[in-house]
Amino acid sequence: MFIEWMIFSLHSCDIKFIMFIDWMMLMFISVVMFISSMVMIYSKEYMMMDLKKKYFIMILMMFVISMILMIISPNIISIILGWDGLGLISYCLIIYYQNMYSYNSGMLTLLINRIGDVMLLMMIFMMLNLGSWNLLFYSFNNKMFIMMFLIMLMTKSAQVPFSMWLPAAMAAPTPVSSLVHSSTLVTAGIFLLMRFNKIFLLNSMSIIIMFFGLMTMLIASINALMEFDFKKIIAFSTLSQLGLMMLMLSLGMTNYVFFHLISHAMFKSLLFLCSGVMIHYMNSMQDIRYMGNLINETPLVVLYFNFSNLSLCGFPFLSGFYSKDLLYEMMLISNLNKLTYYMLYLCIMLTMMYSIRLTYYLIFNLNMFNSLSMKFDSFLMNTSMCLLFYMSIIFGSMINWLLFSSLMLSIIDLNIKFNLYLMMLLSSSMMLIMKIIYIDYKLFFYNLINLLSMFLYLLKISLYNNFNLLKFSQLLMNINDLSWNEYYGSFMMKFILNKINLMTFSLYINKFMLMILMFIYFIMGIYLFLYLYSLNKTL
Incomplete structure (x- = not known):
């Protein structure tokens, strides 16, 4: 269903506001509404003591x-x-706690998102000659346009060269992280990629999309395994899931990706809300090495957390299982090369490993930090988490029954299917072995671990450019606002006007000048009288 509102028409260019209502849009909006309402209820208690x-x-x-x-x-x-609303408001939310880390993270987010915005504006100007901007009706064969579109979507959904802003955006309050990094901001790019997937497939861009998706999955999973900041680990896991969605979109599986997108939004927002409560209890401590023994202090929150974590791993019959298994099965029966298979299996292993690591640190780790003093029962926070918890259990099977009961049934060999669970088992045992191994062996791989945890130096590159830009803006400010430019610009005009004013004032004070002026006025009056008299005579 299309609803069009013509804003204005210029020659043959119609600038319209179009609403395109279909099942996908309605479903996604309902999920966004549900999660945002839960986040609103949660933040009512979470931000209770906040002044703003x-x-x-x-x-x-x-x-x-x-x-x-x-x-x-x-x-x-x-x-x-x-698009611009999301970028600017996310900046306002990231810098909500006004400190240096927040400002840096906000600036990094804003600048990376501006790249996508510039691409969007260039696309608008390129489509000007078509007379309409409705992308659904066109099948382009223009590589430059499609590359711009892809870069725009990659900046918003934080794919590999532009992905550093997502962990940096953890400077925002936890309800924001939950809303932004699970269901809304980062899924915006993926949603548009689903909407206009046929344009990319027509231009044979699937290999490029697949490459970026795989790189994002791999790097984000490795980083989640190396990170110690609680919220950043969850952000990296979101990033790896976004990479998986990009990879599956390159194969043209739009409906399956949409299914994973909405089921992922449910349990990932629950993960974030649980992390917020735990950080609350731990006196705003985000380092997972200080946590531990939480099962005795907050059993309910840990229960919610573990269920959503298992859902993320694709544990059978939870919400994530239905969407994730379906995606992997569809990928197994598609025509792909071996390298992609191996990379995917590696990413499954890494997902399991960072999830087990997180659970270990929260539950079995020895706690050296007295957090009991912070403990309080929060009714509203528990209510919102409870509703999300129910949804993260039943949502997957419910949507599976709604969407895919009549669509497609994948039946694959049991051995191939068993490979997935073998990988999960292998990753769990590897995690235990890594825990048992003596620390000296870990130090042996120190440089490799350092390289991987630095996001392959992507963080340094991003921050370096950011710093240079800030220095350049300071230079501009010094030239414009604090230097000669200010003097010759705004002050010069004021200075000249003041001088003219003083001159006229001095003329009126001087008696001799007044006499001369009176004489000039007298002569001018006589001339005017004579001119009018001669004009009257001729008429």
Whole structure:
């Protein structure tokens, strides 16, 4: 169903606001609404002691509205409303706690997202000669346009060269991380890629999309295994799932990816909300090495956390199992080369490993940090988490029954199917062996671990450019606002006007000058009288 609203028409160019209503849009909006309502309830108690909590809720609401604006429209002109709204409001949310780390993270996020915005504007100008910006009706054969579109989607969904802003955005409050990095901001790019998937497949871009997806999966999984910041681990796991979705979109599996997208949003937002409660209890400590023994202190939250973690691993009959297994099965029966298979299996192993590592640190680790003093029962936070918990258990099977009961049934060899579970078992045992191995052996691989945990130096490169840009902007400020430019610009005009004013004032004070002026006025009056008299005579 298309609803069009013509804003204005210039020659043959119609600038319209288009709403495209189909099952995918309605389902995604309902998921976004549900998760954002849970986050609103959660943040009512989470931000209870905050002075600017009304401002926080308002920004969160604006964020959800701009997301909805982006979902409902296939038109680039109206996509830009939601697209820019998401970028700017996410910046406001990241710098909410005003400190140096937040400002750096916010600036990094904003600058990387600006790359995508510039691509979007260039696409708008390139489509000007077509007379419409409705992408659904066109099948382009223009590589430059498609590359711009791909870069725009990759910046928003944090694929590999542009992925450093996602862990940096953890500087935001936890409800924001839950909303932004599970269901809304990072899935915006994936959603648009699903919408306009046929354009990419027509231009045979699937290999490039597959490469970026695989790289994102691999690097994010390795980083999640090396990281100690609680929220960053969950952010990296989101990143690896986004990589998986990109990979599957390169094979043209739009509906399956959409299914994984919405089921992933449910359990990932629950993971974030649980992490928020735990960090609350731990006196705002985010390092997982300080955590541990939480099963005795907060059994309910740990239960929620473990279930969502197992769902992320694809544990049978939880929400993640239905979507993830379906994706892997569809990939196994598609025509792919061996390297991609091996990489995928490696990523499955790594997912299991970082999930087990996180669970180990939270539950079995010895706690050296007195957190009992912070413990309190929070009704609203528990309510929102409980609802998400139910959804992360039943949602997968429910949507599977709704979407895929009549679509396609994949029947594959039991041995191939068993490979997946073998990988999971292998990764669990590897995690135990790594725990038992003596620390000297770990130090032997110190340089490799350092290289991998630095995101292959992507963090350094991003921050270096960021620093250079800030220095350049300081130079501009020094030249413009604090130097001669300011003097010759705004002050010069004021200076000249003051001088003219003083001159006229001095003329009126001087008696001799007044006499001369009176004489000039007298002569001018006589001339005017004579001119009018001669004019009257001729008439």
